[in-house]
Amino acid sequence: MRIFPLITAAIVSVALFFLVFQRDKLLSFATGDTKGDAPATAEQTAAALPPSQANGEGAERRVSVLVQHSTAQLVDNAILARGRTEAARQVEVKSETAGLVVSEPLRRGAYVSAGQPLCVLDMGTRAAQLKEAQARLMEATSRLPEAQARLVEAKAKLAEAEINGRAATQLSQSGYASDTRVAATTAAVETAHAGVSSAEAGVTGATSGIRSAEASVEAAEHEIARLTLLAPFHGLLETDTAELGALLQPGSSCATVIQLDPIKLVGFLAETDVDKVSVGALAKARLASGREVLGRVTFVSRSADPLTRTFRIEVTVTNEGLTIRDGQTAELTIATTGKPAHLLPASALTLDDAGQLGIRAAGADGRATFMPVSLQRDTVDGVWVDGLPETVDVIVVGQEFVVDGVALDVTSRDTAIGAGQ
Template sequence: MRIFPIITAAIVMAALFLLVFQRDRILAFASGEMAPVTEQAAPVDAPPAQAEAGIAERRVRVLALHSLAQLADSAILARGQTEAARQVVVKSETSGLIVSEPLRRGAYVTRDQALCVLDPGTRQAQLKEAQARLMEATSRLPESESRLIEARARVSEAEINARAATRLSQDGFASETRVAATIAAVESARAGVNAAQSGVSAATAGIRSAEAGIEAAEREIARLTLTAPFDGLLETDTAELGALLQPGAPCATVIQLDPIKLVGFLAETDVDKVSVGAMARARLASGRETVGRVTFLSRSADPLTRTFRVEVTVANDGLNIRDGQTAELMIATAGKPAHLLPASALTLDDDGRLGIRAVNSESRAEFMPVLLQRDTVEGVWVEGLPDAVDVIVVGQEFVIDGVAVDVTYKDVAQ
């Protein structure tokens, strides 16, 4: 029979017994504060209450920090990507051959800069023809207006003759035939006025038609030059020299990267915490950081992910931020009282809750659960603590609730 496995098992059982049932004694002995049995330990035959009192009087040395609550700006994390502020595919509105040299992708273009120029063909001749029709229609208008004036004069003369004939007929100096003739002359003169007015209207309509023809010809000529709608970069080459463009055919794609948008998506639980105009900090996958403001917050959730689109606009003077880069957004929300503590001060209780161990008014250790707000270079911001608390920053793992502690306070400057 082998004796070593039995000895090993016995040693392990003894170690487990000491760690589980004699933990306080071991911790006190390890801290160097365990007094001789004759002075600190209760008598062997002492009652259990006296024995527990003797153990409670032992104090563990710890280092603590006076912490006061501060109004800390909280933030919500959103992941997304960069997106050009504008992106337009410039397309042709008419047909024609390209007669301009192409611009290569990546070139910077300004607003109204020519991108593609089409061959005018017979469009200049069509413009001249429309201008000639306008001159012809304009020359006809005075003649038509003169005929109208003449026709109105004839009406006045015929009406005078008709009145005179009617009076003479009443006195017996004119026959009925003469009266009827003068009345017929009046009607004929009025018909001439209507005809003259029709001539004036026709001349005016000819002028309007000629003007419309000129405007159409000029607009058709203007469509021959396709220009950039805004300052930006060419994402594609412009159409090649000699290529035939039809209506709707693309000339080039122009994107605007200054300013640029950072697009992220918020969960339903976070969307109400963000408002338009809030400050936001972004970190790109390349390590570059930038700051901007929230300019758009969707009111409608994505039907698949149930998230809400949020857009942050930032300056991009050097065009160093590209379209489609991965971005991590930290969007500021309303500030909350919180404590800035070293990350090493955090611990877990037996139930797995995150918290800290603090020194209460009786100089005993006490576990306090916390809610982690965010992690920074200076430390971690936590919520759920009183406005003022003494946080154990060294030795918190060697004490439990109710253990008496000998506290040394840490200077904030340290």
């Protein structure tokens, strides 16, 4: 039996034992330092304990932490949205009648005022048609006095016939007139009534003729007015007006006019944000050029886009000098109703075992507690969070080394800063 392998295995086992389980003593022995084996003195033990335990006030171990006393502040929220600029109004001016353009064209980019002529069409035979309508109106107007005179004459004959009829009736009752005379006077009265009705119809016909002639005159004048195409509002020409000599048909385009002052900023909000925005809310926009403008929300859509399920909003902004162009990219920041929040260092945020975002706070009983929060906004001074009480002592140093219910040795940040100074 070989004994040397057994002895070698025993020596290796002892060496491993000392290396693993008695490493500190082995190093002390190797360096000649024997102080590590001496038991700690009472003073050293007391110095290693927190003040409350060193003085014998309690056996519970407390963890030293730094807290910040925070009070909630009313903070304005804001919603971000991507959008674009859009002309307040854009109209393509089109012809309502046919004709040749007889006016010199205006070039794109020109500023036009409301009511300014853009395209003028050739008069053609429309002036003659107007004169003809006016002549018919004069003729119809001249017939009315004659018809009215006939009505007066018919009414006079009716009155005479009625008087003769009454006289014949009375004489017949006294025996001085025959029944034949009474019948004749009655027939004369009916004839007079028919004459009055005919005269009234003549007056009505003459009046209708006048109205028809007036309508013809008005139609001719309106047709002539259509020959001049006017700018509907103050704005810029987006296209050239129709060229001289061009033939315009009903529906043909003369020019496109856009209004850029004021200008609209159009954005789209998600379903979760649209209820937070109301008409009249203040909004700020940053254009692609870096320029910032202010305006107010003037429209919030009640119907979602069928494809994106987003809601259109419009912000109206003044555009003096027309420096903002139609179609520019804009980043909208819309103010919403403010709510209480706490401004805390970002380092104070932590996660619980379930992965929920929150902070560790020092309770009134001197123990740590976890409080969930919702992140509102990130700034250079810290983060704004909500979901906390109005006042809270937030652990800003040491929160990662405590759990709920751990006793704390609390130091206020203000006290620590004062002591440092």
